[in-house]
Amino acid sequence: MKIVDATVLVTCPGRNFVTLRITTDEGVTGLGDATLNGREQAVVAYLREHVVPLLLGTDPHRIEDTWQSLYRGAYWRRGPVTMAAIAAVDVALWDIKAKVANLPLYQLLGGASRERVRTYGHANGRDIPELLDSVRARQAEGYQAIRVQTGVPGLRKVYGVHTGEAIAHNPTRLDQRAVPVVEDWDTPAYLRHLPTVLEAVRNEFGPELPLLHDAHHRLTPLQAAKLGKDVERYDLFWLEDCTPAENQEAFRLVRHHTTTPLAVGEVFNTVFDYQTLIAEQLIDYARSAVTHFGGVSALRKLFDFAAQHQVKSAIHGPEDISPVGMAAAIHLDLAVHNFGIQEYSGHTDATNEVFRHAYTFTDGHLHPGEAPGIGVDYDEELAAAHPYDPAYLPVNRLADGTVHDW
Numbered sequence: 001m002k003i004v005d006a007t008v009l010v011t012c013p014g015r016n017f018v019t020l021r022i023t024t025d026e027g028v029t030g031l032g033d034a035t036l037n038g039r040e041q042a043v044v045a046y047l048r049e050h051v052v053p054l055l056l057g058t059d060p061h062r063i064e065d066t067w068q069s070l071y072r073g074a075y076w077r078r079g080p081v082t083m084a085a086i087a088a089v090d091v092a093l094w095d096i097k098a099k100v101a102n103l104p105l106y107q108l109l110g111g112a113s114r115e116r117v118r119t120y121g122h123a124n125g126r127d128i129p130e131l132l133d134s135v136r137a138r139q140a141e142g143y144q145a146i147r148v149q150t151g152v153p154g155l156r157k158v159y160g161v162h163t164g165e166a167i168a169h170n171p172t173r174l175d176q177r178a179v180p181v182v183e184d185w186d187t188p189a190y191l192r193h194l195p196t197v198l199e200a201v202r203n204e205f206g207p208e209l210p211l212l213h214d215a216h217h218r219l220t221p222l223q224a225a226k227l228g229k230d231v232e233r234y235d236l237f238w239l240e241d242c243t244p245a246e247n248q249e250a251f252r253l254v255r256h257h258t259t260t261p262l263a264v265g266e267v268f269n270t271v272f273d274y275q276t277l278i279a280e281q282l283i284d285y286a287r288s289a290v291t292h293f294g295g296v297s298a299l300r301k302l303f304d305f306a307a308q309h310q311v312k313s314a315i316h317g318p319e320d321i322s323p324v325g326m327a328a329a330i331h332l333d334l335a336v337h338n339f340g341i342q343e344y345s346g347h348t349d350a351t352n353e354v355f356r357h358a359y360t361f362t363d364g365h366l367h368p369g370e371a372p373g374i375g376v377d378y379d380e381e382l383a384a385a386h387p388y389d390p391a392y393l394p395v396n397r398l399a400d401g402t403v404h405d406w
């Protein structure tokens with residue numbers, strides 16, 4: 001079998017998604033997600049200019065060899081653009097292999113280790129009453145574990161709290177291109193506020209509901225240690241990205257001061273980003289996306305390493321991972337033994353129409369379905385009705401204007 005075509009598809013049914021479609025000489029197609037939110041076109045160019053020419057004529061069954069030649073052959077290792085491009089190839093090739101075998105992908109990954117995949121959903125509110133309503137809404141949708149984020153008194157707009165303002169267009173620029181939304185930040189105000197939020201949520205919903213919280217890289221290790229300790233009595237399922245994740249050693253200080261479970265990894269793209277964190281058991285959950293980590297092949301190896309150190313999987317699954325990336329994640333979730341939880345927010349109807357998928361969401365749990373491959377079809381005609389729309393992630397600034405981690 002030979003690869004005869006590899007096409008990069010870009011669509012924006014509500015937000016931008018980049019998809020790689022590989023076709024074989026026998027007419028089998030495979031899909032891979034290559035979406036890197038806010039930097040989409042870098043991956044498009046990387047794939048079109050540097051990867052597609054290398055794929056044509058090669059054997060789609062040689063997934064590991066193709067992965068190694070794209071990784072080692074580039075010489076320039078790692079990085080989100082390279083690893084998102086490799087991920088798209090990897091998942092598209094797994095999709096083809098599983099379709100040829102006429103099996104859902106999870107069967108090739110060792111078969112199901114569980115009946116269904118537990119998820120968590122996102123609840124948020126500008127204030128506590130709005131958050132409590134949002135938790136109720138997620139519960140009504142079936143979610144059995146919920147991430148809680150709120151506004152902070154005195155701040156206009158913070159991460160994870162929706163205000164409807166997604167893309168800002170700059171009226172002073174003639175080309176009207178999107179500019180990043182500016183959010184504001186004050187760590188002491190946040191550290192004072194969050195325990196009161198968790199107190200209110202526990203009072204309302206009781207001790208059993210698994211609760212998660214994302215600090216989104218905004219604390220120093222000492223502040224993160226203090227927060228973890230302060231909120232121990234609220235029994236979080238995890239505290240996510242409590243301090244900038246690049247400095248793995250920083251987690252030693254956090255870990256030594258708190259028993260609040262820690263989750264990290266959505267900005268990582270190789271196992272090397274995790275070496276100290278996992279080997280020293282400084283975290284409890286590894287949170288990378290299939291889409292940003294070099295695909296199913298690489299994430300599977302990460303989770304096998306993590307399993308040796310009691311670290312569980314928690315694949316990153318925000319709305320900016322396409323249904324192709326989600327499907328690949330759900331197959332892996334069903335198969336790996338050390339599964340922890342899957343993040344899942346769903347997608348807009350327009351997105352689900354472009355990416356018709358076999359996976360289902362019932363009672364807070366996902367199942368990848370039994371369709372051969374990853375179980376996603378891409379409707380190119382519908383996709384063409386949603387052209388690329390440039391958008392940035394927000395930028396965070398302190399009261400005096402200093403840029404802070406977002």
Ligand code: GCO
Nearest residue numbers: 037214266317318320343393
């Ligand atoms: C999460 C993440 C996302 C990221 C987003 C950036 O926990 O799901 O923090 O919300 O911010 O994926 O594109």
Ligand code: MG
Nearest residue numbers: 214240241266
């Ligand atoms: Mg996060």
